Amino acid sequence: xxxxxxxxxxxxxxxxxxxxxxEMGGLVERQLAxxxxxxxxxxxVMAQQVIDDDKRVDELESEIDHLTMTVLALxxxxxxxxxxxxxxxxMAANLxxxxxxxxxxxxxxxxxxxxxxxxxxxxxxxxxxxxxxxMIKNVLDAYGTLDINKADAVRLRDEEVDRxxxxxFRELLTYMMEDPHRIxxxxxxxxxxxNIERIGDHVTSIAEYIHFLVSGEMPEDERPKCDMSSQTSVx
Amino acid sequence: MDSQTQKVKVRGVNxxxxxxxxxxxxxxxxxxxxxxxxxxxxxCGKSTFLRCLNRMNDVVDGCRVEGDILLDGEDIYAKGxxxxxxxxxxxxxxxxxxxxxxxxxxxxxxxxxxHGLADTRDEIDAIVTDSLLKAGLLSxxxxxxxxxxxxxxxxxxxxxxxxxxxxxxxxxxxxxxxxSALDPIATACIEELIDELSANYTIVMVTHSMQQxxxxxxxxxxxxxGELVEQGDTEEIFTRPQDxxxxxxITGRIG
Numbered sequence: 001x002x003x004x005x006x007x008x009x010x011x012x013x014x015x016x017x018x019x020x021x022x023e024m025g026g027l028v029e030r031q032l033a034x035x036x037x038x039x040x041x042x043x044x045v046m047a048q049q050v051i052d053d054d055k056r057v058d059e060l061e062s063e064i065d066h067l068t069m070t071v072l073a074l075x076x077x078x079x080x081x082x083x084x085x086x087x088x089x090x091m092a093a094n095l096x097x098x099x100x101x102x103x104x105x106x107x108x109x110x111x112x113x114x115x116x117x118x119x120x121x122x123x124x125x126x127x128x129x130x131x132x133x134x135m136i137k138n139v140l141d142a143y144g145t146l147d148i149n150k151a152d153a154v155r156l157r158d159e160e161v162d163r164x165x166x167x168x169f170r171e172l173l174t175y176m177m178e179d180p181h182r183i184x185x186x187x188x189x190x191x192x193x194x195n196i197e198r199i200g201d202h203v204t205s206i207a208e209y210i211h212f213l214v215s216g217e218m219p220e221d222e223r224p225k226c227d228m229s230s231q232t233s234v235x
Numbered sequence: 236m237d238s239q240t241q242k243v244k245v246r247g248v249n250x251x252x253x254x255x256x257x258x259x260x261x262x263x264x265x266x267x268x269x270x271x272x273x274x275x276x277x278x279c280g281k282s283t284f285l286r287c288l289n290r291m292n293d294v295v296d297g298c299r300v301e302g303d304i305l306l307d308g309e310d311i312y313a314k315g316x317x318x319x320x321x322x323x324x325x326x327x328x329x330x331x332x333x334x335x336x337x338x339x340x341x342x343x344x345x346x347x348x349x350h351g352l353a354d355t356r357d358e359i360d361a362i363v364t365d366s367l368l369k370a371g372l373l374s375x376x377x378x379x380x381x382x383x384x385x386x387x388x389x390x391x392x393x394x395x396x397x398x399x400x401x402x403x404x405x406x407x408x409x410x411x412x413x414x415s416a417l418d419p420i421a422t423a424c425i426e427e428l429i430d431e432l433s434a435n436y437t438i439v440m441v442t443h444s445m446q447q448x449x450x451x452x453x454x455x456x457x458x459x460x461g462e463l464v465e466q467g468d469t470e471e472i473f474t475r476p477q478d479x480x481x482x483x484x485i486t487g488r489i490g
Contacts, residue, residue, distance in 0.1 A: 003483065003488050004488070005486070005487050005488055006487050006488065007487060010487065076446055077486070078445060078449075078473050078474075078485040078486050078487075079473060079474060079475065079476050079481075079482050079485050079486050080482060080486060081486045082473075082474065083474070083475075216474065216475030217475070
């Protein structure tokens with residue numbers, strides 16, 4: 001990483017992998033930002049744009065799959081090069097999933113745009129999305145600078161995302177019990193919340209792979225997990 | 236399998252060619268019945284080190300070895316050590332297959348005869364057959380044991396040399412780039428053979444192919460400019476080496 005390979009075309013392959021990851025990262029960052037704006041402003045044109053952008057994310061993932069396989073077969077990378085190639089493959093899979101979740105949120109906007117707002121749940125969703133967006137930005141920075149501390153910090157921030165999701169879950173259940181007419185909107189919002197929570201998990205996974213890339217070991221300590229929605233009921 | 240037994244212990248070994256120091260303070264344990272790979276750029280001292288292990292350097296003018304090399308706890312450089320006997324315990328296979336200009340049979344029978352391991356024709360026959368079998372060559376040469384060793388293909392010649400090394404019942408087999416003159420199929424045969432042999436012999440191999448080191452050895456030692464930079468489990472060395480020089484070498488950043 002720090003110095004050049006004797007075979008220079010190997011460096012070109014590795015740079016190309018980095019460039020694709022950067023493009024994918026930029027795209028999913030934008031997808032998430034756009035989908036949240038579209039959700040709040042009920043902008044279905046923007047929502048459609050998020051759905052359309054996902055095709056490019058998928059294409060880039062295929063390109064990563066193809067290029068990593070080629071590099072493994074033709075270059076037989078070792079040590080940090082091997083880790084770099086494996087981590088790129090894992091990152092691409094995680095970024096692609098993040099794109100899918102953003103797209104899934106976008107699809108729900110067409111229905112949510114027709115519905116009344118549900119209390120101040122939009123605010124909580126936005127706060128959660130804001131946290132996840134910052135996590136994505138930091139994890140991409142951590143990858144670009146090979147900053148293990150930054151990656152570890154991202155990993156620990158997922159706790160807060162889980163907390164907001166759990167509380168939103170409880171809140172939405174309460175709204176549904178109070179007024180059955182809100183069930184459609186609340187159910188879609190539940191999925192929105194769950195999707196953002198899952199995006200947080202994928203960002204965390206990327207952070208762990210960056211830790212592995214730099215140190216050669218996956219983080220060993222248990223990460224605090226605070227998604228309690230599976231054990232939540234409202235009487 | 237007792238992976239803790241160290242067949243060879245190397246302590247503070249320096250090697251000089253005249254005034255030039257070729258190896259500097261080498262300390263290495265070579266585990267019994269495992270494959271240890273020595274890797275490093277040309278001129279790093281790995282072959283020099285290999286040749287210390289059965290005193291092949293004795294015949295090199297101006298070569299001087301300091302420090303201790305213990306085989307089963309006994310110093311092989313001590314006074315009174317019978318070098319011929321040592322070399323029957325620590326055999327060697329070279330880079331280029333070098334069969335004697337004799338028949339296949341005589342190539343294998345020569346060692347046991349001069350070391351007095353067999354007296355009767357039957358005993359020698361048994362050793363030859365057994366050695367060729369262990370070297371994975373018997374089925375290919377069974378009906379032409381009288382043909383010259385040099386009539387075989389390169390890969391077969393190398394297996395013949397391995398059979399020749401095995402015939403004197405060594406404990407350790409040294410291999411100096413045993414596959415560098417062979418095609419990929421013959422290389423795969425030798426690698427498979429090395430894996431099988433490691434059940435009974437301690438093997439130390441110099442190789443320039445890192446993939447080969449990764450494929451066949453359990454331990455790897457990286458040499459650089461006469462220094463033993465890093466040693467450890469092969470898997471560790473190739474996935475997360477600790478030293479920057481090892482890292483640079485195995486990822487193709489220094490020559």
